[in-house]
Amino acid sequence: MTNIAIYGFGRIGRQLLRSAVRNDLFFPTVVCDIAPAGTLAALLEVDTNYGRWPGVASEDDASISIDGRKISYVNSREALPDWRALGVDLVIDCSGRGVTREAATRHLENGATRVLISGPSKTAADCDAVLLPGINLDDFDADTHKIISMASCTTNALAAVVKVLLENTGIKYGVFSTVHAYTNTQSLTDQPMASRRDSWAGAENIIPSSSGAAKALGFIWPDLKITGKAYRVPVRTGSIVELNVLPDREISTEALRDLFRAAATTGPLAGILDVFEDEWTSARIVGDPHSSIVDLPLTQSFNGMVSVAAWYDNEAGFSMRLAETAARLAR
Structure with a gap:
């Protein structure tokens, strides 16, 4: 089974988790950010634009729980997480900083198999492919597409x-x-x-x-x-x-x-x-x-x-x- 991490738990990171969980698409293994886990859990549970989460979001020092299901929390202020040690295969970079190949490649160097960037890469050379559902997602090549941009x-x-x-x-x-x-x-x-x-x-x-x-x-x-x-x-x-x-x-x-x-x-x-x-x-x-x-x-x-x-x-x-x-x- 592929383990997924959300790197960056801001506006898009939190809405990504809501969309994934509510639609039974996936449940992330790890969430990373530089803010305290308690603040992030509170922002997830009550959102100004979209209202309250229908269940309960809570936290402790090492995890954020959604309706009793735990997601490991890693504070990434000091360093990029060791994805290999965490067992993470796919990193969804919602930090806004993964739009260059140099930044995205660091995830691969730390053990991730693939990186999905929630933003437009600076140039075509800064990713392996720009893939959008309904447009060209069927062009995905597992062997060559390691850094994938979702554009904007x-x-x-x-x-x-x-x-x-x-x-x-x-x-x-x-x-x-x-x-x-x-x-x-x-x-x-x-x-x-x-x-x-x-x-x-x-x-x-x-x-x-x-x-x-x-x-x-x-x-x-x-x-x-x-x-x-x-x-x-x-x-x-x-x-x-x-x-x-x-x-x-x-x-x-x-x-x-x-x-x-x-x-x-x-x-x-x-x-x-x-x-x-x-x-x-x-x-x-x-x-x-x-x-x-x-x-x-x-x-x-x-x-x-x-x-x-x-x-x-x-x-x-x-x-x-x-x-x-x-x-x-x-x-």
Whole structure:
């Protein structure tokens, strides 16, 4: 049996565990972080965005318990854990620091068989493959893919839309904008930050930001000509991305919407892609496990152009795909 460790128990690490346990995908052997186990157990049990865990989370010095099942806890402040000694095969790096090959390789050097990175690698050379459920996860090669990137929440949201368009209309080129919930990289108050725009209060401003999603999509489709940007807005979670493309073949608005209706119910994107027939706001998708939820009333064809809007819970949806991918790699 494959033993799985979660390295980094922040926003994504905790939602990953919730998704994995609630959906019977896997139960981690080890959790690592630099914070005290008691604080982590409390944050797991009561989450501001997603409410209370339906059972009980508790801790002692060496473990975190969920409904009576123990997970070994290792404080990794001083050193990377010895995965070999802990019997860990697959490490899911949710620390945000495993995006270079140098950082990811340390897990392998410490005894892990494989590393799954919950973020976009800096370059294509910094991982062995970018694999996304519903997109290209079937390309997984156990012999050569030791460092695997799951890219970002925005990449997963866009990838489902891009796949449908590439297979049905083609894409000459395109541009996207994502309106994204604020994140831990921002500050609650105005103060100097590494990024000038991030120096203003994240819960009080619309803050333009760069997006690495276009580069990550290029790791999957090297010939894809898409670029884009992000805007961080004052919501806790729940985001939307709008992709505007010039297709190779023109399509009517209703035929375009039918493409996404079909993809949401059959084929590799079923359960990953969803659609809205009615008009909703971001509150509707908080906690939704889909990677991409196409807003059909906002999706249209106009003068040869195609515009597709897709919602995504930037924490819950991405964590669900991360859990599914980990379970697949473990098998």
